[in-house]
Amino acid sequence: MALSGRCRGHGGSPPQRPLRVPAGLRGLMLAVVLAALMSSLASIFASASALFTLDVYRRLRPRATPRHLLIAGRLWVVAMVGLSLAWLPVVQAARGGQLFDYIQAVASYLAPPVAAVFFLAIFVPRVNEPGAFWGLLGGLGLGLARLVPELALGTGTCGTPGRCPAFVCGLHYLHFAALLFLATGLIVIGVSLCFPPIPRQHLHRLVFSLRHSREPRIDLDREAPAGGPGALQLQDVEAEPAGQGAEPDGQGAEPAGQGAEPDGAGGVAKPPAPPPEDPVWSRVVDINALVLMAVAAFLWGYFA
Numbered sequence: 435m436a437l438s439g440r441c442r443g444h445g446g447s448p449p450q451r452p453l454r455v456p457a458g459l460r461g462l463m464l465a466v467v468l469a470a471l472m473s474s475l476a477s478i479f480a481s482a483s484a485l486f487t488l489d490v491y492r493r494l495r496p497r498a499t500p501r502h503l504l505i506a507g508r509l510w511v512v513a514m515v516g517l518s519l520a521w522l523p524v525v526q527a528a529r530g531g532q533l534f535d536y537i538q539a540v541a542s543y544l545a546p547p548v549a550a551v552f553f554l555a556i557f558v559p560r561v562n563e564p565g566a567f568w569g570l571l572g573g574l575g576l577g578l579a580r581l582v583p584e585l586a587l588g589t590g591t592c593g594t595p596g597r598c599p600a601f602v603c604g605l606h607y608l609h610f611a612a613l614l615f616l617a618t619g620l621i622v623i624g625v626s627l628c629f630p631p632i633p634r635q636h637l638h639r640l641v642f643s644l645r646h647s648r649e650p651r652i653d654l655d656r657e658a659p660a661g662g663p664g665a666l667q668l669q670d671v672e673a674e675p676a677g678q679g680a681e682p683d684g685q686g687a688e689p690a691g692q693g694a695e696p697d698g699a700g701g702v703a704k705p706p707a708p709p710p711e712d713p714v715w716s717r718v719v720d721i722n723a724l725v726l727m728a729v730a731a732f733l734w735g736y737f738a
């Protein structure tokens with residue numbers, strides 16, 4: 435049986451024998467991988483238990499005691515462990531039993547839409563809620579279009595090729611993740627341009643271009659009080675207008691030099707000036723981020 439293209443070496447020759455790692459270093463790397471896997475599973479089970487107990491079960495049983503909720507959460511974790519064990523044949527069919535490869539592949543099909551929405555929301559102020567919603571929905575659909583056939587048909591191994599068509603499963607999952615990131619970004623920007631932008635007063639210090647803004651930021655979910663928009667408080671600054679909360683004898687009033695200062699128009703507190711940033715350490719952090727991103731991009735492309 436002829437080997438597939440990804441199983442052959444350069445020039446069609448059989449793959450070379452891999453280098454053997456020393457026994458001690460092999461055990462250390464295995465311990466590291468198992469520790470990372472156990473930590474990931476523990477966090478997933480704990481988060482899933484909290485979501486089910488607080489968002490689903492407590493709505494079904496509003497009078498449940500804390501002990502009752504604790505028992506329900508533990509039983510849900512046991513059910514998820516059983517479901518995970520029943521899912522092992524699917525893992526074996528999808529990636530030939532390579533658990534770590536399977537985890538990375540599934541993350542490459544589901545995580546890029548979330549990363550694209552967060553990236554654009556920080557660096558592109560024009561992104562709005564409809565764009566983020568349809569971007570997540572479209573990216574999830576594209577990821578499932580690759581994940582479902584791969585799980586149902588299997589990608590196979592070098593000895594036993596899978597039944598998944600090459601035009602669906604032929605592209606490496608890391609390359610597919612990069613294309614999914616770009617596709618989700620295009621959907622987010624395209625849909626956002628079809629709807630009104632978010633007013634600038636809601637974006638101060640939330641996007642990269644307005645990170646040094648001193649203007650007050652108004653929460654999108656906060657309704658305007660009867661006094662009109664001028665009476666809105668800052669979301670990120672806890673300050674009271676002058677005279678509010680003061681006792682009759684003048685005690686309890688905040689000194690004028692402390693906290694945020696009210697402006698002269700409507701009594702809206704202005705945010706305090708951000709602490710000064712050391713330019714030396716700022717450059718060190720920026721250079722470190724660029725180096726790490728370059729190394730990650732190289733490893734991503736090389737091993738894919």
